[in-house]
Amino acid sequence: MTPAPQPVLQVENLSKSYPVGRGLFRQGKAVVRALHPVSLSVLPGETLGIVGESGCGKTTLARMLVGLLPPSTGTIEIDGRPFDTRDRRVSSQQIQYVFQDPISSLNPRKTIRQTMEVPLKVLFGLDRAGRQRRLSEVFEAVNLRPEFLDRYPHEFSGGQAQRIGIARALLAKPKIIVLDEPVSALDVSVQAQVLNLLADLRAEHGLTYLFISHDLAVVEAVSDRVAVLYFGAVVEIGPAERIFAAPSHPYTRLLAASAPAIGRPLVRRDGAGAELPDPLNPPPGCAFAQRCPKVSGRCRAETPQLRATGENQLAACHHPDPA
Amino acid sequence: MRLFLALLFRNRLAGFGAVVLALVVVLCLIVPLLPLAEPNAIDTADKFLPPFSPGHPLGTDHLGRDLLSRLLWGTRLSLAVGTCAAMAAAFSGTLLGVTAGYFGGRIDNILMRLVDMLMAFPYILLALAIVAALGPGILNALIAVAAVNVPFFARNIRGISAGLTAREFIDAARLSGQGHARIIVTELLPNVLPVIVVAVSTTVGWMVLETAGLSFLGLGSQPPQADLGSMLGEARAAFLTAPHVMMVPGAMIFLIVMSINLLGDGLRDALDPRLRSGALARPEPVTRIAREVVPPARSVTPGLLELEGLETRFQIGARVYRAVNGVSLSLARGECVGLVGESGSGKSVTALSVMGLVASPPGVITGGAVRLAGVDLLSLPYRGLRALRGRRVAYIFQDPLSTLHPLYRVGDQMIEAIRVHRNIPVAEARAICLDLLRIVRIPNPESRLAAYPHELSGGMRQRVGIAMALVNDPEVIIADEPTTALDVTVQAQVLALLDGLRRDRGLSILFITHDFGVVGQLCDRVAVMYAGRIVEEGPTAAILAAPAHPYTRRLIESVPEPGGGKRRLISIPGLPPAVDRLPPGCAFAPRCHRAQPACRQGEIELTRSGTRALRCLFPEEVPQ
Numbered sequence: 001m002t003p004a005p006q007p008v009l010q011v012e013n014l015s016k017s018y019p020v021g022r023g024l025f026r027q028g029k030a031v032v033r034a035l036h037p038v039s040l041s042v043l044p045g046e047t048l049g050i051v052g053e054s055g056c057g058k059t060t061l062a063r064m065l066v067g068l069l070p071p072s073t074g075t076i077e078i079d080g081r082p083f084d085t086r087d088r089r090v091s092s093q094q095i096q097y098v099f100q101d102p103i104s105s106l107n108p109r110k111t112i113r114q115t116m117e118v119p120l121k122v123l124f125g126l127d128r129a130g131r132q133r134r135l136s137e138v139f140e141a142v143n144l145r146p147e148f149l150d151r152y153p154h155e156f157s158g159g160q161a162q163r164i165g166i167a168r169a170l171l172a173k174p175k176i177i178v179l180d181e182p183v184s185a186l187d188v189s190v191q192a193q194v195l196n197l198l199a200d201l202r203a204e205h206g207l208t209y210l211f212i213s214h215d216l217a218v219v220e221a222v223s224d225r226v227a228v229l230y231f232g233a234v235v236e237i238g239p240a241e242r243i244f245a246a247p248s249h250p251y252t253r254l255l256a257a258s259a260p261a262i263g264r265p266l267v268r269r270d271g272a273g274a275e276l277p278d279p280l281n282p283p284p285g286c287a288f289a290q291r292c293p294k295v296s297g298r299c300r301a302e303t304p305q306l307r308a309t310g311e312n313q314l315a316a317c318h319h320p321d322p323a
Numbered sequence: 324m325r326l327f328l329a330l331l332f333r334n335r336l337a338g339f340g341a342v343v344l345a346l347v348v349v350l351c352l353i354v355p356l357l358p359l360a361e362p363n364a365i366d367t368a369d370k371f372l373p374p375f376s377p378g379h380p381l382g383t384d385h386l387g388r389d390l391l392s393r394l395l396w397g398t399r400l401s402l403a404v405g406t407c408a409a410m411a412a413a414f415s416g417t418l419l420g421v422t423a424g425y426f427g428g429r430i431d432n433i434l435m436r437l438v439d440m441l442m443a444f445p446y447i448l449l450a451l452a453i454v455a456a457l458g459p460g461i462l463n464a465l466i467a468v469a470a471v472n473v474p475f476f477a478r479n480i481r482g483i484s485a486g487l488t489a490r491e492f493i494d495a496a497r498l499s500g501q502g503h504a505r506i507i508v509t510e511l512l513p514n515v516l517p518v519i520v521v522a523v524s525t526t527v528g529w530m531v532l533e534t535a536g537l538s539f540l541g542l543g544s545q546p547p548q549a550d551l552g553s554m555l556g557e558a559r560a561a562f563l564t565a566p567h568v569m570m571v572p573g574a575m576i577f578l579i580v581m582s583i584n585l586l587g588d589g590l591r592d593a594l595d596p597r598l599r600s601g602a603l604a605r606p607e608p609v610t611r612i613a614r615e616v617v618p619p620a621r622s623v624t625p626g627l628l629e630l631e632g633l634e635t636r637f638q639i640g641a642r643v644y645r646a647v648n649g650v651s652l653s654l655a656r657g658e659c660v661g662l663v664g665e666s667g668s669g670k671s672v673t674a675l676s677v678m679g680l681v682a683s684p685p686g687v688i689t690g691g692a693v694r695l696a697g698v699d700l701l702s703l704p705y706r707g708l709r710a711l712r713g714r715r716v717a718y719i720f721q722d723p724l725s726t727l728h729p730l731y732r733v734g735d736q737m738i739e740a741i742r743v744h745r746n747i748p749v750a751e752a753r754a755i756c757l758d759l760l761r762i763v764r765i766p767n768p769e770s771r772l773a774a775y776p777h778e779l780s781g782g783m784r785q786r787v788g789i790a791m792a793l794v795n796d797p798e799v800i801i802a803d804e805p806t807t808a809l810d811v812t813v814q815a816q817v818l819a820l821l822d823g824l825r826r827d828r829g830l831s832i833l834f835i836t837h838d839f840g841v842v843g844q845l846c847d848r849v850a851v852m853y854a855g856r857i858v859e860e861g862p863t864a865a866i867l868a869a870p871a872h873p874y875t876r877r878l879i880e881s882v883p884e885p886g887g888g889k890r891r892l893i894s895i896p897g898l899p900p901a902v903d904r905l906p907p908g909c910a911f912a913p914r915c916h917r918a919q920p921a922c923r924q925g926e927i928e929l930t931r932s933g934t935r936a937l938r939c940l941f942p943e944e945v946p947q
Contacts, residue, residue, distance in 0.1 A: 047889075053810035054781070068494050092500040105491040109513040118509075119499035157898055158666075165495075172499065187665040188837060192881040192894030199891065214810065217883040221890055241888035258815040259885045260840030262867055276780075 006080060007041035008208050009065075009095075009176055014038050014074035016060050020280070032279045034060045036233040037074060042176070047202065047209040049223030049240060051216050051255070055276055057232040058212045062180045065210065066097040078176070089123055096169035100181035102161035106153035112164055113149040119171045134171065141204070142167045142197060159190035163197065170201065178210045183218060195222055216259055220244055225312075228252050231276055231287035234306065238313030248315035248322070251288045286318070294319045330593035337589020343582035347575075351399040360389035362396045363547040371565040384554075384568050385561055388547075397549035398575055404465050404543075404550070405531035411469035412530075413523045416476020421515065423477070424484025425507055435481065438474045446471040450533065454542045461534075461550065464543035468533045476522060483518050487511055517594045525587035528580040535576055551576050606682040609705050610635070610675075618692040620699060626653035627831050628677070628716070628799050633691035635669075635676045638684070642903045646672040648855035649691065651929075652833075654799065659825055659832040661846035661863065663839060663878075667899055669855040670835045674801045677833075678712050695799070714744045717792035721804040723784035727776040733787050734772030741794045759790040763820055782813035789820065793828075801833045806841065818845055839879050843867055851875045854900050854910035861935030871935070871942040874911045909939070917941045 015037040020030045035057040042048045052058045063069040065076065067085030076083040078094045085091045099105035106115055113135070120131045136146055142163040153161065162182060169177050179198070183191040199222065202209060213219045219226055220240050227237040228251065236249040244256040277283050277290070286292070289299040298318050306314040309322065332338040360379070366387035374382045374390075381390040419438065423431040441449070453467035487493065488511065496510045531551075537543040538552025539559075546553070551572045558569035618631055635647040647669045654660050664670040675681045677693050677700065693700045695715060700708060720726045728736055734756055741752040753772070760768035763786040776784060785805060792800055802821065806814040822845055825832055834846055842849050842863060850860040851872065859872040870876040880893040897914040900906060906913065912922040921940055929938040 053812065063494075066498060068497065088497065088500045088502070092498055097494075097498050099491045099495065101491060105495045107492045107496070107510050107514070110510075118496070118501060122500040122505075159898065168495070168499070187899075188839075188881050189665060189878060189895035190898070192883075192892040193896070195883075195892050196894055216811075217885040217887075220885055221883040221887060221892055223889060244885050254812055256885060258811040260811075260814065260818070260838060260844055261884050262840055262843040262879065262882065 005043050008044040008079060009040070009042040009210075010077040010080075011038060011040045011065070012075045012077075014061070014064060014071050014076065016057075016064060016069065017072045030280060033232055033282070034279075035064075038234055040227065040234075040237075042208055042210065044175075044208055045202070045206060046225065047211055047223045049219035049226040050210060050212045050229060051214065051219045051226060052229030053214055053255075055231070055279075056229040058229050059180060060232075061229070062097070062178050062210070062212050065178050066095050067091055068097070092119065092123055092172045093174055095176040095178065096172050096174040098162075098165050098169050098177060098179045098182050101185055102158060102165040103153055103156070105165055106161065108153055111150050111152055116149070116164075116168055116171060119168070123172055138167045138170050141170065141201065157190075158186050159194060162186060162194055166194075166198070166201070170205070174207075176208045176210065178212070180212045181214065182211075184213065184215065191218070198222065216244060216255055217261075228255065231279075231282075233287065233316065235288065235317070236313070236315040237306070238310065238315075242310065242313055246310070246321075248309035248313060248320040249288075249317045250292045250294055250319075250321075252315075253321070254291070286316075327593055331589050334589040334592060336585045337592075340582040340585025340589065343578060344586055347398065347579060347582070348402070350395060351402055354395045354399050357395070359392040359395065362388060362392040362549055364388060371561065371568065373565075374567055381571050382565075382567055384558065385565075390568065390571050393549040393554060394571055394575060397551050397554050397572065398579070400461070400544065400548070400550040401531055401535060401552070401576075402579065404461060404468075404534045405527050408465050408468040408472070408530040408534065409523050409527045411465070412472035412526070413476050413519055415469070416473045417480050417515070417519055419473065419477040420480030420482075421484045421507055421511060424481040424486075425488050425503070425511060427485065427488070431481070431485070435478075438477045441471070442474045446533075447536070450537060451540075451542070454537060459542045459545060461538070461544040461548070464534055464537040467537065468530055471533075472526060472530065475526065476519075479522055480515055480518065483515055484511060487514050521587070521591045521594055524590045525584065528583035528587070531579055531583070532576065606684070609679040609683070609708060610681040610686050610688050611683040612679070612688045612701050614688065614690050614701070616690065617702070618699075621694070621697065626655045626658075627696060628654040628833070629692075629694040630673070630677070631692045631694070633673065633676055633693060634689045635672050635681055635686060636689050637686050644901075644903045645855050645905065646686075646902055647676060648902075648905075650852070650855075650857055651691075652850055652857065652860075654831050654833055656798070656831055657825065657829045658848065659822075659834055659846045661842035661849040662833060662835045662852060663837065663842055663849055664852035665837055665878075665899055667854075667902065668852040669902070670852050671803050673852070674718075674803050674833065674835050677801060678716055678718070679708055680712075680718075710744070713740060713792075713797070714795045715797050716799045716801065717795070717797040719785075719788050719792045719800060719802040719805045722808050723788035724776060724781075726788065727784065727791075729776055731775075732772065733774050733776060733779070737772075737787075737791050737794055740791055744795050755794060756790070759793050760787070762793070762824070763787075763790045764816075765790070781809055782817065785809060785813075785817055786820070789817070789824075793824070796828075797830070799831045799833065801835070803835045804837070805834075807836070807838075814841075821845065839867070839882050851878070854905060855902055856910070856938065857929060857936070858911065858938045859936065860929075865935065869943075871937050872911075872939045873915050873917050873941075873943060876943050877916075917943070 016035040017031045017033045020032055038061060050058050060069065064071045083091065116135055117131050120126045120134055126134060135149060139146055144163050183194050186194060201207060211219060211222055223240040225238065226240045226243045227234050230251050236243065236247065236252045243252060247253040247256055277287050285300040285302055286304050289295045292299065296319065304316045304318045306316045309315045309320045369383050369387040370385055372379050372383040376382055379389050381394060384390055419434055423434040449471050450467040453470055454463050457463040457466065493506060493510060496506045534543055535552030538550050539556040541556060544550040544553045554572040555569060562569055630650055630652040633647055633650045637644040637646055650673050662670045662673065672681060676688055688701060737756040738749060738752040741755060756772060757768050760771060765771050765783060765786050779787065806817050809817060818841060821832065824830055836842060846863045848861065849863045849866055850857045853874050859866065859875045866875065867879065870879055877895045881895060883892055895914055900910050906923065908923040908925060909927050912918040919941055927938050927940060929936050
């Protein structure tokens with residue numbers, strides 16, 4: 001038996017909370033928890049999907065992973081070493097980020113070449129010829145024509161701009177790429193192009209992905225494992241092919257049943273229970289309790305922890321369905 | 324650059340200001356070359372000569388100095404000081420503003436409170452205090468004027484920088500390994516620059532005026548050196564006996580400040596991208612209609628809402644975008660028809676054209692007819708159309724946050740929507756609203772009526788949007804991507820709600836979406852649009868089971884279905900065409916796997932067989 005591979009990314013108890021009502025010299029008392037402590041580990045070459053609805057904390061998690069947001073608690077380790085964003089020249093080569101809105105992540109007053117040359121200069125100190133070589137290489141990898149380099153961001157369609165965003169992440173030669181809703185701004189026909197491109201790049205460059213999306217059909221199609229977030233906490237995590245086919249957590253079940261699918265009849269549900277709890281005044285116990293069909297007294301008193309419900313499948317529920 | 328000049332001179336007053344200012348500046352630059360009298364040469368024998376005296380075209384002052392010469396040298400000095408002060412204020416203000424805006428948090432707080440302290444003094448008092456501390460003199464006046472104007476720049480630029488720093492391209496720059504200084508200089512500053520230019524151009528005039536004020540009080544330029552303010556100050560004593568001595572510099576100050584302000588306004592309009600894209604042009608209340616051929620009236624139509632050969636175009640400059648290119652569609656009573664397409668396919672423009680809601684300019688309806696129960700809506704006068712908007716045909720839009728007015732309570736907006744069409748008491752209208760909020764299943768409807776739109780969640784807002792569409796009991800609802808902005812669990816509820824309403828009230832719904840999954844759940848019939856045309860139409864179940872148009876088939880296949888596990892997805896190669904450069908023949912041909920040479924030439928008609936219609940020469944084989 002071979003030893004288990006070392007995770008490339010290890011996250012322990014990562015959380016983010018924001019003080020509210022803070023002044024210049026006064027520290028606020030109230031705290032909003034955007035993300036409850038989360039622990040994750042990702043193996044090299046794996047794609048971990050992170051799915052959740054608006055306000056579940058998925059973008060907060062993503063921004064902490066790439067160092068755009070300092071975590072309130074917890075640690076991030078990459079390749080067994082603590083992730084340190086103080087030297088961007090090192091951290092940029094470990095983990096990169098692809099933004100949801102490809103156009104707004106490009107400086108409107110710079111040509112694509114001006115934007116793309118920056119990491120090559122700052123990170124690798126390449127000369128002009130070296131930069132040109134690397135740019136053509138990466139542009140070819142994402143199927144973009146080299147003449148696009150001298151255009152401005154507003155001249156591109158969403159799909160092209162997202163390829164540019166991916167190309168920019170690739171330039172830094174990272175091990176891990178965090179993709180934050182990379183296709184949600186794209187049309188369906190273009191979305192599939194970009195997803196397939198991402199799959200090819202992963203195989204070619206040995207990349208590890210964290211794929212964040214609200215669309216579980218998309219997440220399932222690209223991921224090896226999926227984590228489901230609800231109200232700032234991981235409620236279920238498991239293999240992609242199992243998690244929606246045999247969900248353990250009632251919220252995962254609701255998500256899977258709500259996805260509009262061709263040929264699936266419309267299920268009429270009661271309208272009242274679609275609201276998230278008030279983040280300033282979260283209820284005790286399970287955050288999903290007020291929407292849950294299996295709720296019991298214990299759910300409203302005690303916050304459930306992640307527990308194994310099947311092979312490699314964990315759910316934070318007091319009354320999980322067997323996976 | 325040419326566009327910029329054209330925009331600038333489109334504003335006549337700005338053009339006038341630019342010309343006057345250019346003349347003054349040129350005159351000031353060539354002053355040393357002009358054959359002028361020595362500005363400080365005193366000749367008390369010739370004091371207070373009137374204008375047009377020999378040798379002194381503008382006369383002389385109380386010491387017999389030539390006014391023309393003093394005026395030109397003085398203008399030169401005043402303009403130079405004003406411009407330098409504006410530059411200095413802009414530079415320090417930008418430094419403060421960009422630093423505060425970029426770093427935010429405590430640095431922002433401290434810097435801005437310092438700026439607030441500067442602002443708390445009346446500016447002239449502050450300027451006087453600075454000059455008093457430094458001593459009189461033109462250089463110190465410059466420093467004082469610059470210092471009191473720093474807060475204006477700092478606050479302006481801090482706001483812009485803070486907004487830009489929150490944008491993703493700044494995050495992206497951080498991730499590409501750049502340091503703070505580099506990000507500020509290469510990423511932030513180029514985007515702030517237009518604002519700085521506009522702020523400088525509108526404040527130079529103000530600065531000239533303020534320096535003149537200090538000199539007038541004797542704190543700026545010292546005798547015998549002339550600037551406009553000191554000339555005014557010296558002439559004050561003889562104001563009644565020799566008014567021309569004061570009027571000459573006064574007129575020059577007026578000319579300079581006026582021309583700079585006019586030019587500054589013009590610059591602001593020309594540089595503001597929002598104004599450039601035509602925000603100044605107010606759209607008309609109804610889409611402009613310019614039909615060459617008006618289709619003959621038909622009093623009996625099979626459907627409740629009929630579109631016949633609808634054509635809507637956008638004319639932007641020399642380009643004509645054919646957004647909707649001959650769309651015919653019929654919606655029966657109680658029916659739900661899905662209009663499916665990708666962005667840019669013309670589906671939303673089709674929907675907006677029905678009630679003349681496409682913004683004009685640039686939108687024009689150039690052909691076809693829209694009939695509601697046999698009446699051509701495009702032939703109706705504005706009043707007639709307005710009486711129908713919201714009454715018989717109502718819209719639900721994608722983002723209820725942008726369609727609800729943020730400053731009015733939800734209830735007041737709903738009541739207004741009722742009372743526009745029906746003259747009933749407020750209490751009665753309120754009762755209708757409460758009823759509807761219950762129907763769309765909003766908990767505590769009484770308290771929600773008093774809520775503002777931002778106090779509701781996205782799902783709740785869309786329910787309010789639906790309730791608002793229902794207030795006048797319309798026959799047709801046009802829903803433009805009503806669930807796209809919502810989470811999936813909320814989307815499922817809103818769809819179920821719409822479906823229930825249709826069945827309970829016999830509503831006809833035109834449902835516009837890009838999502839075939841949603842269409843399959845809600846719509847009886849579906850029409851697929853591509854590049855402004857309907858390419859396939861028919862009963863939803865039949866089309867989903869056996870799409871005949873290659874585009875429809877590929878579009879359905881490219882929607883990943885849950886439950887399929889990790890896999891390669893089917894995609895359509897290429898991109899949709901731009902509707903201002905449509906290829907001849909089938910617009911989908913360049914992306915189509917079944918395209919033949921015949922597809923790329925001539926018109927391809929929408930042919931109808933039974934319940935289905937198709938615009939394709941080589942359709943997919945439909946299994947019988």
